[in-house]
Amino acid sequence: MSDNTQHEEELSPTPGQRVSNLFKRNDVRRTTVFTFLWTALFVILGLYIYPKFMPEVMSVDMKAMERIMVAFTVISAPIAGLVLGITTQALTNRHTGNTPPPDGPAVRTNGPVVVVWSVVSGLFCLIAVVWGLVELNTFANAATVDERTALHVEVVGSQWVWSFKYPELGVESDKLMLPVDRPVTFDITSADVNHSFWPLQLGIKIDANRLQTTHINTTPTKLGRLDVKCAELCGLYHAYMETSGEVMTSDDFNNWVTSNGGHVA
Numbered sequence: 001m002s003d004n005t006q007h008e009e010e011l012s013p014t015p016g017q018r019v020s021n022l023f024k025r026n027d028v029r030r031t032t033v034f035t036f037l038w039t040a041l042f043v044i045l046g047l048y049i050y051p052k053f054m055p056e057v058m059s060v061d062m063k064a065m066e067r068i069m070v071a072f073t074v075i076s077a078p079i080a081g082l083v084l085g086i087t088t089q090a091l092t093n094r095h096t097g098n099t100p101p102p103d104g105p106a107v108r109t110n111g112p113v114v115v116v117w118s119v120v121s122g123l124f125c126l127i128a129v130v131w132g133l134v135e136l137n138t139f140a141n142a143a144t145v146d147e148r149t150a151l152h153v154e155v156v157g158s159q160w161v162w163s164f165k166y167p168e169l170g171v172e173s174d175k176l177m178l179p180v181d182r183p184v185t186f187d188i189t190s191a192d193v194n195h196s197f198w199p200l201q202l203g204i205k206i207d208a209n210r211l212q213t214t215h216i217n218t219t220p221t222k223l224g225r226l227d228v229k230c231a232e233l234c235g236l237y238h239a240y241m242e243t244s245g246e247v248m249t250s251d252d253f254n255n256w257v258t259s260n261g262g263h264v265a
């Protein structure tokens with residue numbers, strides 16, 4: 001071993017020292033504080049504020065959708081927090097004067113830091129994948145209904161309206177009326193171009209294709225207003241291709257059926 005190598009080994013800091021040296025830098029400390037503040041803000045927004053702006057939860061599917069939105073916002077909060085933390089530090093600490101700005105070693109060459117961010121962001125991705133698969137299973141279970149007892153609704157999308165037919169009850173409507181707590185099987189098709197059937201509060205969405213029937217099941221679990229939109233760009237008035245509906249009690253639903261000329265099974 002040459003004298004030169006020995007000298008370098010004595011000087012080269014351990015990984016722990018490199019991290020603690022990094023945190024002696026004022027800019028790194030400020031960035032860390034900003035990162036924590038931004039992360040906390042996004043965690044609070046994700047947990048308490050965003051769900052208030054989402055459609056009301058009226059089925060198991062929509063509950064799963066809400067959990068996914070909340071979980072993914074919280075998981076991504078530290079990443080957004082770090083980016084905005086660095087940005088805030090850079091924008092609030094402008095260098096003035098004629099001297100060149102102070103510069104330290106680049107963070108990207110700091111081994112421990114690189115390992116930490118790779119492992120941590122890898123873990124976030126893994127959690128997101130596992131969480132997504134678990135919720136997919138929730139959707140699969142919620143979609144399993146007994147089709148003999150389920151209410152059948154035939155949905156037709158056309159430029160630019162939705163129509164709903166209840167074959168067992170002899171009723172047709174341009175509003176989506178459903179009884180609460182009864183499984184529903186939707187049979188969906190299109191009269192012209194491709195559309196996508198999206199009753200927001202039920203947390204389901206499926207293509208409505210010409211010459212083809214797609215199926216999706218769910219069970220409304222809460223009384224209230226439904227909004228139905230088209231989620232596939234389908235022409236000039238796509239944005240206006242929407243209607244409303246209601247999840248009602250079984251008695252109210254039967255009344256609606258009979259008052260519209262249908263018969264209750």
Ligand SMILES: [Cu+2]
Pocket residue numbers: 157160194195196230231232233234238241
């Ligand atoms: Cu459409």
